[in-house]
Amino acid sequence: FWLKAISPVDPPRTHAPRSPAARGDRISESPAMGHAAELAACMCSGLKALPPPERRKQCSVRCAEAWEGVQQINRVLNSTEEALGSERWQYEGALDAFSQRLVWASEMSQGLRQGLEVVESCDPGGKDLVKPYRALSICLAECEAFQMHLKTTIDSLLESQRRVNIKTCPVDDVPCKVVANINRTDVASMMLSSKRLQDVINDIVADEIKLLFESLAWLFRPIGSLYDLLAPTAMPASIGSAGTCAGFVPKRL
Known part of the structure; x- marks a missing residue:
């Protein structure tokens, strides 16, 4: 069923300042490929130094930002699945571009997961706040499973494409009519x-x-x-x- 069944609630609206991971932009648009650790570090930056009331507020903000990231991953993976189901994947370079999308989604998921583990450990809300973190963890697991499913599909198509794109024949001077x-x-x-x-x-x-x-x-x-x-x-x-x-x-x- 993958991620199409996921419909997370709207993140809580708050006037608290955005975290370093999302400041000036949406968290889902901020990480570059290969920067999962950097995203995780930004998500938990400065939390431990805050007093408990302010820290609680900031943990709530960063959970909301994590929801935004999960939704963005979901949109990217769903659009990739739709493209693979159409003829767009046959265009030159399309499969390589889709593979890069999956690399981005994987980095994003890893960064969010690592960051949320630290945010949860810093959250002074106690057991009452376990449910949101657990829901986010489940959604990230779905993202990772979906991403692996698409990777398998793309790898299969790339292998099929490689077999067809034969440049030379085993015998010299024989035209590759096939x-x-x-x-x-x-x-x-x-x-x-x-x-x-x-x-x-x-x-x-x-x-x-x-x-x-x-x-x-x-x-x-x-x-x-x-x-x-x-x-x-x-x-x-x-x-x-x-x-x-x-x-x-x-x-x-």
Whole structure:
């Protein structure tokens, strides 16, 4: 069911200042790829130095920001799934771009999870506030499972695409007709097995060899005919007696 079943409640509205992770922008738009640890550090920055009332307020703010991050991950993953279900993934470079989305989603999820663990440990609210943190943890787990599902799908499509995009054949000077005949928009053709591909290539090689022999035979026909035209009608007796067939007379055309 993935994340489509997740519909978190709107985060609580508060006039408390934003955390360093989201200051000046939404938390979901702030992290760069590879910066999960930096995001986590920003989420819990300065919490321990605050007095309990202010710290409680800031923990609530950062939980709300974490919800925003989860929703953004959800939107990115859902849009990626929709693109994989359409023809957009067949465009050049599309699968690589989708893979980068998943890297971003993974970094985002890791940063939020690490940051929330510290925020929860600093929250002076006690047991009454366990439920929001648990809900966020469940949603992040769903994000991670969804991301792995999409990664498996993209890896499978990349492998199929790699098999189709053959640049050269195993035999020199043999045109790769099989590549030209494959419809790249046909997923069934992309799943062409390597054994079937080799069989097709072998057929092409056999056809080329047959054509080569036919061409050689055609080239040597005029040479044989010319020899017959220039040959004497009868061999000299000296040659005939030395040969295996005395008196042999070559045929004329």
